[in-house]
Amino acid sequence: MTTAVDRKVRATFVELADTLVDDYDIIDFLGTLAQRVVELLDLSACGVLLADHHGDLNLLAASSEETRLLELFQLQNSQGPCLECYRSGNSVQSDDLTAARSRWPLFAPAAVASGYRSVQALPMRLRNEVIGTMNLFSSAPGPFTSEKLELGQALADTATIGILHERTVRRHEEVTDQLEAALNSRILIEQAKGVLAQRLNITIDQAFRALRGHARNTNTKITALAGAIVEDGLQIPGPVPPDRRPETSPDEV
Amino acid sequence: MWSHIDACARAEGVPVSVAHACIACARSVGAFGAGLSMSRGDGLREPLFTTGPRSEEVSELQFTIGEGPCLDALTRNETVMVADLSSASSRRRWPGFSPAAARLGVGGLFSIPIRAGAARLGVLDLYRDRPGPLTADELADVLAYADALLLLTLDQRAGISQGMNAFLDTEFTERRAEVHQATGMISVQLGVGVGEALALLRAHAYAHDRRLADVSADVVARRLWFRPDGGARGTPPGGEPDDGQIPRDGASGGPPGEYDNEFKDTGPLPGTETTGEEGPE
Numbered sequence: 001m002t003t004a005v006d007r008k009v010r011a012t013f014v015e016l017a018d019t020l021v022d023d024y025d026i027i028d029f030l031g032t033l034a035q036r037v038v039e040l041l042d043l044s045a046c047g048v049l050l051a052d053h054h055g056d057l058n059l060l061a062a063s064s065e066e067t068r069l070l071e072l073f074q075l076q077n078s079q080g081p082c083l084e085c086y087r088s089g090n091s092v093q094s095d096d097l098t099a100a101r102s103r104w105p106l107f108a109p110a111a112v113a114s115g116y117r118s119v120q121a122l123p124m125r126l127r128n129e130v131i132g133t134m135n136l137f138s139s140a141p142g143p144f145t146s147e148k149l150e151l152g153q154a155l156a157d158t159a160t161i162g163i164l165h166e167r168t169v170r171r172h173e174e175v176t177d178q179l180e181a182a183l184n185s186r187i188l189i190e191q192a193k194g195v196l197a198q199r200l201n202i203t204i205d206q207a208f209r210a211l212r213g214h215a216r217n218t219n220t221k222i223t224a225l226a227g228a229i230v231e232d233g234l235q236i237p238g239p240v241p242p243d244r245r246p247e248t249s250p251d252e253v
Numbered sequence: 254m255w256s257h258i259d260a261c262a263r264a265e266g267v268p269v270s271v272a273h274a275c276i277a278c279a280r281s282v283g284a285f286g287a288g289l290s291m292s293r294g295d296g297l298r299e300p301l302f303t304t305g306p307r308s309e310e311v312s313e314l315q316f317t318i319g320e321g322p323c324l325d326a327l328t329r330n331e332t333v334m335v336a337d338l339s340s341a342s343s344r345r346r347w348p349g350f351s352p353a354a355a356r357l358g359v360g361g362l363f364s365i366p367i368r369a370g371a372a373r374l375g376v377l378d379l380y381r382d383r384p385g386p387l388t389a390d391e392l393a394d395v396l397a398y399a400d401a402l403l404l405l406t407l408d409q410r411a412g413i414s415q416g417m418n419a420f421l422d423t424e425f426t427e428r429r430a431e432v433h434q435a436t437g438m439i440s441v442q443l444g445v446g447v448g449e450a451l452a453l454l455r456a457h458a459y460a461h462d463r464r465l466a467d468v469s470a471d472v473v474a475r476r477l478w479f480r481p482d483g484g485a486r487g488t489p490p491g492g493e494p495d496d497g498q499i500p501r502d503g504a505s506g507g508p509p510g511e512y513d514n515e516f517k518d519t520g521p522l523p524g525t526e527t528t529g530e531e532g533p534e
Contacts, residue, residue: 053396059430070430176392177332187370190430191447194437194473204434204473230371230437230447 005040009151012036016158025221026182027189029162030061031212037136037155038063041148044116044139047073048124048159049082050132050179057082057132058183060163065208068114072107073135080107082133085121089130091149093120096141117141120149122156126164131179134159185223192226200238210239254397257281271405275377276304278398282391284379288312289367289402290323291375298327301375307357311380314353321350326364326376333364337384360384365399367406370433372448374406404455407448411456432465435472439479453479 015036019029030048037046047062047069059073076082081092081104094100095118100108111119120136134156136144144152163182164175189211196207211229214236215222228234257280261273271289279287286308291301300316303309315321322333335343338359344351354362361381367374377399387395432454440450457479458468471477 053393054400074429176389176396177334180396181331184368184370187433189370190433191370191372191437191440194434194439195441195447196437197434197473198438198441227371230440 008040012040012155013158016162020162024162025185025223026163027061027185028215028222030159031063031222033155033159033162034061034063037134037152040155041136041144041152042138043136045069045137047135048132049073049076049086049135050124050163050183051086051130052183053176053180057086058186060132060182060186065205065212067203067205069137072111072114072116072137075107075110076135078106079104081119081121082135085123085133086130089123089125091120091122091153093144094118095143098141111137115139118144120144120152122149122153124156124160124163126160126175131160131163131175188223188226188230192229195230196236199235202238206239210236213239254281254394254401258401269405271402271409272302272304274398274401274405275302278377278395278402279304279379281394281398282379282381282387284363284381286311286380288323288378288380289375290316290327290378291406292327292373298324308378308380311354311357311359311362312378314357315350318347318349318353320347321354322347322362322364323376323378326366327373330366330368330373332366334387335362336386338362339384358382361386363387363395365395367399367402369403369451370436370447372436372446372451374403374448377402407452407455408459410449411452413456413459429466429469431469431473435469438472442479443481450479 016029016033019032034046034048037043045063048060049057050060052058056077057073059070062069062073072080073082081094085092094103094108097108097111097117097119116137116139118138118141120138122134122136123130124132124134134152136152138144164178189208192211193204193207196202196210197204200207200210202210211226212222214220215225218225225234225236229236254277257277258269258273261276262269265273275287275289279285286304288303288308288311289301290298290312292298298316300309300312303312312323315323322335325331326333337343338351338361339355359380360383363379363381365377365379367377377395379395432451436447436451436454439445439454440447443450443453445453454468454472455465457463458465461468468477472479
């Protein structure tokens with residue numbers, strides 16, 4: 001069992017390192033990383049949040065782009081483990097979210113309603129500074145083992161490296177600049193979701209699946225694809241299966 | 254930051270505009286001046302505003318020679334930070350502009366895109382006498398001013414002049430995912446670019462005295478539709494024909510809950526209530 005996990009861990013780090021030596025897309029990279037975190041640590045969901053120059057936490061990528069999950073990340077600008085983690089620089093957890101209502105009156109019930117029972121926020125550090133957090137959700141209650149936390153922290157550090165990799169970062173202003181650029185890529189993805197949702201008459205969640213699916217099928221970087229869709233009017237096919245689209249067509253087409 | 258911008262406007266006794274944000278930003282980082290250049294849908298780039306004659310000269314220089322940090326920032330959509338214009342690397346990159354700007358006494362020049370995703374509105378240039386990089390705090394300030402300029406530019410285009418309170422609200426909701434999703438949807442509904450779509454979304458929220466986040470949520474949930482401007486062009490889903498004008502000045506916006514001709518409250522639509530878009534209850 002341990003060997004199988006070890007093998008998977010090795011394969012993951014090889015995959016991530018492979019990506020990092022190439023020309024890569026930050027949103028793609030972090031999306032893959034979040035998915036691997038979920039698989040390796042046997043979790044339900046994972047998100048990578050980055051602080052902007054206002055000190056707000058913004059989602060860059062997640063293991064799933066389900067709207068309900070995205071709202072859980074968004075909610076943490078006012079309360080929740082990520083906010084505490086970002087402010088303190090320490091990892092923050094709750095073993096049982098059903099008992100965390102008084103600690104996080106908005107976040108805890110929302111997380112429970114989405115089917116999560118425990119949560120963990122790991123700091124993403126660059127030297128002495130916290131630039132963001134990695135947020136882990138599990139549908140099972142109970143603490144994360146120290147082994148899992150260690151591996152999770154290593155993966156969170158890999159996310160930091162990925163975000164700041166594009167060129168050698170020596171000065172702090174370059175870090176700020178790159179974080180801003182990464183956040184702007186995320187805005188572009190959201191705009192593309194909206195464009196596709198409207199054009200194809202599908203939900204925002206389906207729009208992301210269409211976007212990611214087409215990026216993978218055509219071996220295109222997701223940010224570049226999003227740009228082509230929003231700015232150049234590039235048409236892409238809807239998500240599969242098509243029978244899951246809304247039946248009625250409320251749009252004026 | 255908003256209080257600094259506000260103070261600049263009050264000193265002149267006029268409503269807040271992009272000019273005041275440029276002035277306040279230049280002051281905050283010890284720059285002798287600032288310039289704002291806009292990119293337009295047709296690809297045209299033009300200097301829009303400079304804080305004074307010296308800044309104007311530097312700004313004009315870039316457009317006359319046809320090279321410089323600002324043009325690079327516009328073209329590549331990235332921040333260009335030049336700590337020292339007289340450095341060898343700077344002269345290699347802009348052989349015409351660098352020496353000319355150095356002769357005008359420009360030490361450092363920083364060009365910051367005014368943008369939100371694919372909405373690329375322009376570039377803010379900051380000119381400093383002395384060479385040297387922006388500190389981390391200075392850059393964070395500049396980026397915050399760039400956000401302010403984004404909002405002010407959008408509202409200026411939409412012809413609205415908001416009070417400061419409206420900005421204090423939007424500053425913290427602008428980055429919400431739904432705002433940008435709604436922007437993408439509206440751009441398709443109206444057949445316009447995302448910059449204009451975002452401007453119209455903000456104008457609508459302002460005219461109806463609603464929070465941007467709430468209007469955005471309505472658009473994403475397909476409770477609210479933006480219709481192509483220019484009057485009656487078909488009917489919205491289950492809707493009535495158009496009969497009015499688009500409120501470009503926004504000053505006479507109707508009461509909340511009542512939509513103008515270009516925006517139709519379509520009510521809950523069949524087939525959308527089961528999509529789970531509403532999020533946690």
